[in-house]
Amino acid sequence: DAMVIQNPRYQVTQFGKPVTLSCSQTLNHNVMYWYQQKSSQAPKLLFHYYDKDFNNEADTPDNFQSRRPNTSFCFLDIRSPGLGDAAMYLCATSSPRRDTQYFGPGTRLTVL
Amino acid sequence: GQQLNQSPQSMFIQEGEDVSMNCTSSSIFNTWLWYKQDPGEGPVLLIALYKAGELTSNGRLTAQFGITRKDSFLNISASIPSDVGIYFCAGRKWGNRDDKIIFGKGTRLHILP
Numbered sequence: 001d002a003m004v005i006q007n008p009r010y011q012v013t014q015f016g017k018p019v020t021l022s023c024s025q026t027l028n029h030n031v032m033y034w035y036q037q038k039s040s041q042a043p044k045l046l047f048h049y050y051d052k053d054f055n056n057e058a059d060t061p062d063n064f065q066s067r068r069p070n071t072s073f074c075f076l077d078i079r080s081p082g083l084g085d086a087a088m089y090l091c092a093t094s095s096p097r098r099d100t101q102y103f104g105p106g107t108r109l110t111v112l
Numbered sequence: 113g114q115q116l117n118q119s120p121q122s123m124f125i126q127e128g129e130d131v132s133m134n135c136t137s138s139s140i141f142n143t144w145l146w147y148k149q150d151p152g153e154g155p156v157l158l159i160a161l162y163k164a165g166e167l168t169s170n171g172r173l174t175a176q177f178g179i180t181r182k183d184s185f186l187n188i189s190a191s192i193p194s195d196v197g198i199y200f201c202a203g204r205k206w207g208n209r210d211d212k213i214i215f216g217k218g219t220r221l222h223i224l225p
Contacts, residue, residue: 040220042200042215043155043215053209055209055210090155094211101202102157106152
């Protein structure tokens with residue numbers, strides 16, 4: 001059974017048109033992460049939530065926002081996508097500290 | 113920000129050979145993690161290391177958490193074709209209300225026919 005679900009798997013948007021990616025989990029984990037992964041590169045941490053506490057990475061552009069309305073769901077909002085934002089976006093969850101980290105399958109974003 | 117230096121960047125080996133890759137960092141981490149990622153999929157956790165000096169095995173995989181808490185290595189013995197993929201190290205560091213996991217740049221493993 002899927003534990004970390006990302007929708008959609010593939011998203012196409014136009015330059016400058018806002019887009020929202022969603023992530024849900026059935027693990028009841030406290031921590032949820034969003035990573036950006038470009039081709040042949042490492043996943044880059046954008047931000048993470050520890051419960052409702054939002055932790056932004058210093059180099060994450062303001063164009064990227066996130067919401068976590070409850071434990072199960074987390075959203076990534078890209079306010080004005082540029083061509084450079086085309087990438088795979090990975091959601092992950094974890095219980096704090098000792099548990100492992102579980103990744104969703106990712107959403108591949110294309111910007112036209 | 114924190115950076116992990118992972119090497120080698122890529123490896124070309126014959127089936128049956130052993131593989132070794134490592135990660136170093138200028139920062140101390142609470143936990144080191146090793147992942148494998150196949151094309152079009154999210155990373156899958158292979159081994160988690162929780163204590164400095166810890167040596168852990170998972171089948172043909174062995175990983176160690178460096179004594180200084182700033183490095184780790186992963187060994188794969190007797191490689192097989194399904195080992196092909198990208199391997200990432202990751203360092204985990206937590207505070208009171210944050211729990212950050214940062215990835216190395218990856219090692220791409222190729223197995224020659």
